Amino acid sequence: MSRPKPDLEALRAQIAALEKRPVLADGAALLTKQKQGDEDELLGLLKAPPGLLHEIFADEHRQSGTALGFTLGLAGSLLGQNRQALIYLQLSAEGQEIGLPYGLGFQNFGLTPDTLVIGRIGTMPELLWALEEAIACRAVAAVIVDLASHPKALDFTVSRRISLRAAAAGTSAFLIRYGKGREASAARLRWHVKPGVSAGQPFDASAPGNPRFAIEIEKLRLGQESGQLRQTEQHHLIVDWTENGFVSVDTKKRPLAPLRRPAPPSRPQPAALGDRLSEAS
Amino acid sequence: MLWERIKGGMRLSALDALASKAGLSVGQNLSDARALVPDLLVFEHDADFTAHVFSDFADWHSNASPVVAVDDTMAPYGDLILDITGVAHLFGGEDKMLATLTSRLRALGYSTHGAIADTVGAAWAFAHFEPGRIVPEDELEASLGDLPVHALRLTETQVAGLNQMGLKSVGQLYGRDRKALQARFGASLVLRLDQALGAIEERVTPRLPIAEHHAERRFAGPIGYLDDVLMTVRDLAIQLGIRLGAEALGAQSFHLFLYRVDHKVMTLSVNAARATRDPSHIAQLFVNRSERLEGEYDAGFGIDMIRLAAGSLSPTPDVQVGAFEIDDGAEDLARLYDRMTSRLGPLAVVRSKPVDTHIPERAVKLEPVVARTPDDPSALVDLPVRPLRLLPNPEPVEVIAEVPHGPPLRMVWRRVSYRVLKASGPERIEAEWWRTSQKLGLLTAPTVGEAEIAPQDHPDPTKKPVKSEPLAQHVSKLEEFDPEITVRDYYVVEDDAGRRFWVFRVGLYGASRPPGWYLHGFFA
Numbered sequence: 001m002s003r004p005k006p007d008l009e010a011l012r013a014q015i016a017a018l019e020k021r022p023v024l025a026d027g028a029a030l031l032t033k034q035k036q037g038d039e040d041e042l043l044g045l046l047k048a049p050p051g052l053l054h055e056i057f058a059d060e061h062r063q064s065g066t067a068l069g070f071t072l073g074l075a076g077s078l079l080g081q082n083r084q085a086l087i088y089l090q091l092s093a094e095g096q097e098i099g100l101p102y103g104l105g106f107q108n109f110g111l112t113p114d115t116l117v118i119g120r121i122g123t124m125p126e127l128l129w130a131l132e133e134a135i136a137c138r139a140v141a142a143v144i145v146d147l148a149s150h151p152k153a154l155d156f157t158v159s160r161r162i163s164l165r166a167a168a169a170g171t172s173a174f175l176i177r178y179g180k181g182r183e184a185s186a187a188r189l190r191w192h193v194k195p196g197v198s199a200g201q202p203f204d205a206s207a208p209g210n211p212r213f214a215i216e217i218e219k220l221r222l223g224q225e226s227g228q229l230r231q232t233e234q235h236h237l238i239v240d241w242t243e244n245g246f247v248s249v250d251t252k253k254r255p256l257a258p259l260r261r262p263a264p265p266s267r268p269q270p271a272a273l274g275d276r277l278s279e280a281s
Numbered sequence: 282m283l284w285e286r287i288k289g290g291m292r293l294s295a296l297d298a299l300a301s302k303a304g305l306s307v308g309q310n311l312s313d314a315r316a317l318v319p320d321l322l323v324f325e326h327d328a329d330f331t332a333h334v335f336s337d338f339a340d341w342h343s344n345a346s347p348v349v350a351v352d353d354t355m356a357p358y359g360d361l362i363l364d365i366t367g368v369a370h371l372f373g374g375e376d377k378m379l380a381t382l383t384s385r386l387r388a389l390g391y392s393t394h395g396a397i398a399d400t401v402g403a404a405w406a407f408a409h410f411e412p413g414r415i416v417p418e419d420e421l422e423a424s425l426g427d428l429p430v431h432a433l434r435l436t437e438t439q440v441a442g443l444n445q446m447g448l449k450s451v452g453q454l455y456g457r458d459r460k461a462l463q464a465r466f467g468a469s470l471v472l473r474l475d476q477a478l479g480a481i482e483e484r485v486t487p488r489l490p491i492a493e494h495h496a497e498r499r500f501a502g503p504i505g506y507l508d509d510v511l512m513t514v515r516d517l518a519i520q521l522g523i524r525l526g527a528e529a530l531g532a533q534s535f536h537l538f539l540y541r542v543d544h545k546v547m548t549l550s551v552n553a554a555r556a557t558r559d560p561s562h563i564a565q566l567f568v569n570r571s572e573r574l575e576g577e578y579d580a581g582f583g584i585d586m587i588r589l590a591a592g593s594l595s596p597t598p599d600v601q602v603g604a605f606e607i608d609d610g611a612e613d614l615a616r617l618y619d620r621m622t623s624r625l626g627p628l629a630v631v632r633s634k635p636v637d638t639h640i641p642e643r644a645v646k647l648e649p650v651v652a653r654t655p656d657d658p659s660a661l662v663d664l665p666v667r668p669l670r671l672l673p674n675p676e677p678v679e680v681i682a683e684v685p686h687g688p689p690l691r692m693v694w695r696r697v698s699y700r701v702l703k704a705s706g707p708e709r710i711e712a713e714w715w716r717t718s719q720k721l722g723l724l725t726a727p728t729v730g731e732a733e734i735a736p737q738d739h740p741d742p743t744k745k746p747v748k749s750e751p752l753a754q755h756v757s758k759l760e761e762f763d764p765e766i767t768v769r770d771y772y773v774v775e776d777d778a779g780r781r782f783w784v785f786r787v788g789l790y791g792a793s794r795p796p797g798w799y800l801h802g803f804f805a
Binding site for chain 2: 083
């Protein structure tokens, strides 16, 4: 027996209401709209709607810069007039291991040093408390939690709870984790991010260029499109962070010659460091 | 019985009734007293401790009147002054108030004397020589005149001098030639006399800040549970909010005073990022703060009064958000910061504030979000590329680099080897010469200190430096400003896997000291 489509939508809304989550129509629409190419679909996900719990996995602690950069790229698109703050939470004991976010570096990601409020928290229960408080605040665009360790306190139940809270408040939560192991979690999206060898500067091929990320989406649970992505072959993507946000890079054709690809033209490139001596001294 | 050391001798300083009956007196030699009463029980008198306990005790009396002071003109403890202006009616009159205050102390086993008068000096005099009196204004001069000159808070030599002259009562001093008195007995005699009579105002320094706005609640029986206290705080916050609202005020700091039955006062303070009078917010801040108490909460034998006071008041009118204004949620954000700070501590929730300097670790100051200071307009914004993360302490790396100014080609960090493919730099950052005398005692101290002593102290450069080395240790080892060792050359390096690091070299090749390489940050 086939029901007309409006009923299906209504039913879905009812279930969503029972499960205490928004219908996620945005996410579903986003996916259906960008069905033309898998890569575009993935690229669209980089501007995911608010109210989702993301997990960002990096392989090692020494890639913490990559993980934070990618997360800031995702979270930055959620900032708006009504939501002007990002909250970053870290266990204070892990600061030396993975480093503290450095305000002057945010400029490359389109953020002012002021935007990110840093919480250095002593214990895991307090961190989770702060996370829930921050998610509940309607003026927070996203909460970023950076965990170098694998605390027991963060289990499936807790992540489910965070996910529901995030959906209810419309605030996204990003969990940055490290390592190859994957624990059960209720995150809607799970990203695996690795640094990529950058394209170099347009005038100096031997200098590091725009940040490059090799990303892989490992999990996608967005409304009715749940699990669709798993069936597609392509869920890898290489993107550069430019002043226009994430830009897809096609390295398949010339994987070994990234230098031929010109860097985005209008971006004011950081000057070579040596000519700033007069200012620096 | 107590004794203390006075002028090199062990003398009695306080006696109980039994001891005075046995014929001992204050000021007597301890050995004499022991000879007189062999089974004497004496303790050494710890004056500091007593003064401390007494001041706690004084604080507790702020449940009777907001202005409580300890009069330390004669002794560091023992004399308590309460300004009861406008308070007495709460106790049903001055006589009843005096009776209540002294009897409640007597019930606890203290011997107390009290008096009420118009001036501090007169109140002291009556409390010591005619306890229990309440002297109306018009009788003050006459009644004071009958008291001995001791009552004027004079030194022993002044009293002895006056007695020698036959001036035994205060009344005899009235109308005497002031200049002669001053010449003979010192200016303090005239001052004390004027103070007692009210000719000169005597200031009382209150022990606790006077809160213009507060709400309080007394309990018929003492309460002990923290939950009860917090529930009361919620009620008090509503009262306080109404009072502040009536005057269109908001407060930024809130103090909670818990008066214990056993004469101690516990205080809890919270600060808000912006002035507020919202009861639920205030109460929530105290709930969060109480979770950070960790066993400090001790109700003793119970709490019989709770007062919530507001400080740092500022006009906070009720505003209506205009039709065309956009509610940017700044208020919600401020409240979130308040809540987080009240539970996690002020230093745990910080923002990055750019500072006008090139030294990377100093260029961003982490500032508590609730104690926001204006931004520094001269702070550098147009800097060369900076990393996304900075290590609080730079970690030493072992580097193979081109001499003299080449970027690293290979490096070993945390026991892992990296092959550098791309690099840019150097960006040279010099020590700030204007900090020559103090520069190493500041934030840079651990960094530069480590950098300089690392070659000797850490023969294995891959070993992580000890993070908790005391600052002073570095400072003592540091030398004066020396461009050869304080200059840093920063390089952005990218390894074959695309990881980007910020490394720097301290010192120059070919200098008297070999340069050291450190890793300072990560790029995206």
